[in-house]
Structures are given as C-alpha cells and as structure tokens.
Amino acid sequence: MKNLLQLEEVGQFGFAIFLFTQLEFQWWLFPLCLLLPDVSMLGYLINPKIGAWMYNFFHHKLLAVLVLILGFCLKITIAEFAGIILWAHSSMDRIFGYGLKFEDSFKHTHLGSMGKK
Numbered sequence: 001m002k003n004l005l006q007l008e009e010v011g012q013f014g015f016a017i018f019l020f021t022q023l024e025f026q027w028w029l030f031p032l033c034l035l036l037p038d039v040s041m042l043g044y045l046i047n048p049k050i051g052a053w054m055y056n057f058f059h060h061k062l063l064a065v066l067v068l069i070l071g072f073c074l075k076i077t078i079a080e081f082a083g084i085i086l087w088a089h090s091s092m093d094r095i096f097g098y099g100l101k102f103e104d105s106f107k108h109t110h111l112g113s114m115g116k117k
Contacts, residue, residue: 005111009094016088019068023077023084030085037089044106052101059090059100 020030040058044051057063068083070076093099099109107113 006095009091013088013091013095016084016091019084020081020088023081025077025081029081030088033081033085034089034092037086041106048105049103051106052103056100058086059093061087061090064090 017030037058040054041051043054064083064086066083067079067086071079071081071083094111097109097111099111102108102110
C-alpha cells in the first residue's frame with residue numbers, strides 16, 4: 001500500500017509541474033520556491049501543538065486547491081503559482097513519508113511514524 005500511495009503522490013507532483021509549465025514564470029522559480037511551505041515548521045519552536053497546526057495548515061492539499069482555484073477564477077497568476085507550489089510541496093513531502101502531523105510529535109504522522117523503527 002505504501003508504494004501505491006507514493007506512486008499516486010509522484011503522479012500528483014508531476015501534475016503540479018505540468019500546471020506550472022502552463023504559467024509564464026521562469027522555470028527556476030519552481031525549485032526555488034518548492035521548500036517555502038516548510039517555513040511553517042517554525043511553529044514547532046513554540047510547541048508541538050502549534051507546530052502541528054501550522055504545518056498541517058500549509059501542507060493540506062485543500063488549501064493548495066483553494067488558492068489555485070481562487071487564482072484561476074480571479075486571474076491572479078501569483079495565486080495560481082502559490083497554489084501549485086503548495087500542491088507540489090505537499091506531494092513531495094508525502095513521497096518521502098512526511099505526512100500531516102499529530103500534536104504529540106513531529107514524527108507522528110498520518111502516514112505512520114517517521115524514522116527508524
């Protein structure tokens with residue numbers, strides 16, 4: 001099942017790249033901005049509950065879809081770009097096993113425990 005879910009995320013990451021190619025931004029902006037959603041991990045400096053909430057907010061694909069749709073409907077290309085980056089980043093994280101976080105620990109995710117067992 002794990003491999004099947006990873007394959008699904010690879011497809012979604014590829015789709016995000018395709019969507020990005022439909023915008024008129026320079027190609028190097030995609031890899032440059034791809035890790036920006038991880039700034040949300042700064043919430044863990046306060047405590048695990050706030051860290052998990054901030055991380056989950058910026059790594060939830062519904063946020064990415066809403067931002068992308070808003071940008072598309074209002075013809076705001078920077079919002080389209082932001083939605084695509086949020087989507088691509090969330091897919092990339094899930095490919096590597098970084099799921100949405102529970103409040104008790106950064107390593108406790110909806111995909112299971114991260115790290116060595």
